[in-house]
Amino acid sequence: MVNQLQGMNVSQERAAKSYNGYVMLLAMLAAIVFFIWTVANGAPPDGASKAAKLMFVGSLLVGIIPFLLIVGGFFMIQPNQTAVITLFGAYSGTERTEGLRWVWPWMMRKKISARAHNVHSEKVKINDLRGNPIEVACNVVWRVRDTAQAAFDVDDYKEFVEIQIEAGLRTVGARHPYDDMNEEDETTLRGSADVVNRELCEELNERLQVAGIVVDEAGLTHLAYAPEIAGAMLRRQQADAVIAARKKVVIGAVGMVEDALQKLSADGVIELDDERRAAMVSNLMVVLCGDREAHPVVNAGTLYQ
Missing domain, CATH: 3.30.479.30 (Band 7 domain)
Known part of the structure; x- marks a missing residue:
């Protein structure tokens, strides 16, 4: 990002200088009252001199100009809202104070939300x-x-x-x-x-x-x-799941067979030589790891016949 900023003038926010809008609202009301009073009481009679008429027009301007200056500078700031203020294109600051605010009417205001x-x-x-x-x-x-x-x-x-x-x-x-x-x-x-x-x-x-x-x-x-490989990847995931399940079943079956042989030997239920032990292990692994139900076969003879 540092490389992206090279050669560019980086701006930095600073506080703007604005005024309480409610105070300026009272000033605007005072200008309106002065204008009405001037019209009602200061109008020159017919045949008045030119100087009197100019004085009356000047009095009207004294009431109108402040009103126009004040009314054009009001703006409202809501919670988590800001106003970027510029003066003839130059950055003057950012106003973050909530409520009614006022600046000179020739200062431009651009509102930017600071909300999420x-x-x-x-x-x-x-x-x-x-x-x-x-x-x-x-x-x-x-x-x-x-x-x-x-x-x-x-x-x-x-x-x-x-x-x-x-x-x-x-x-x-x-x-x-x-x-x-x-x-x-x-x-x-x-x-x-x-x-x-x-x-x-x-x-x-x-x-x-x-x-x-x-x-x-x-x-x-x-x-x-992506759709073009989703089917193949689904089959791979299914295969991985089957392999993982088989691995867990085999590990569990080996432990169960080992426990069974140790229990038979410890209790003296039967003495098994290596051949019979291998046959029993094979049968138990088939029963424990098979997908289908086991069907035992009754052996009427011995393993050596």
């Missing part, structure tokens, strides 16, 4: 770290921190935010794989939501610093494989 904004981005198609096409979308909560930068350092700060959200989402999405295909302990978009959301928030804050905007919260709201 919520943006839900469109789905963006990108390639993850392994080159797989995926679709992602995010939700971002942002607000204006420096009104001078938002007003003068970018052309349209709201459009700037939307473009940078998409750019930041593409950058963060390309840093990590969608899923951990190799069963390694690495950051993935699907399994490391906290890490990815934190990186996205940091990326957006860095990009939006030039516009005086801070991101309070950012997180992925949509994550899926």
